[in-house]
Amino acid sequence: MIRTRIAAALVGALLVSLFTIGCGDKGADGETPQQFDIKIVCEKCGATDVAKVSDALSNLAWPIDCPKCDTAAAYHYVECISCGKPVPQKDPQTGQFGSPENCPHCGRQPQP
Numbered sequence: 001m002i003r004t005r006i007a008a009a010l011v012g013a014l015l016v017s018l019f020t021i022g023c024g025d026k027g028a029d030g031e032t033p034q035q036f037d038i039k040i041v042c043e044k045c046g047a048t049d050v051a052k053v054s055d056a057l058s059n060l061a062w063p064i065d066c067p068k069c070d071t072a073a074a075y076h077y078v079e080c081i082s083c084g085k086p087v088p089q090k091d092p093q094t095g096q097f098g099s100p101e102n103c104p105h106c107g108r109q110p111q112p
Ligand SMILES: [Zn+2]
Pocket: 042, 043, 044, 045, 046, 047, 066, 067, 068, 069, 070, 071, 073
């Protein structure tokens, strides 16, 4: 019984240290923070592009700069499941990151 407990504790400690190591390579030691690509659409010129961000989408200040027309009018988008067109992830009230209830193109729910 005691042996089983020790074994379980060891396995637990091993898992914890593996987890810590796995998470430890993000931005540690002054390296560049982890970046990821997001799809963006510009509300001004309608261009779609890919932007690199290094923070959670809800932490960023929206809209971000459009690489095509140089205007701060670009939002992350998802493709509408009904019509396939880009749906800007913009809160209609605040203008910040959010998920609209209806697709601006077809009026249906853009996401399942
Ligand atoms: Zn633009």
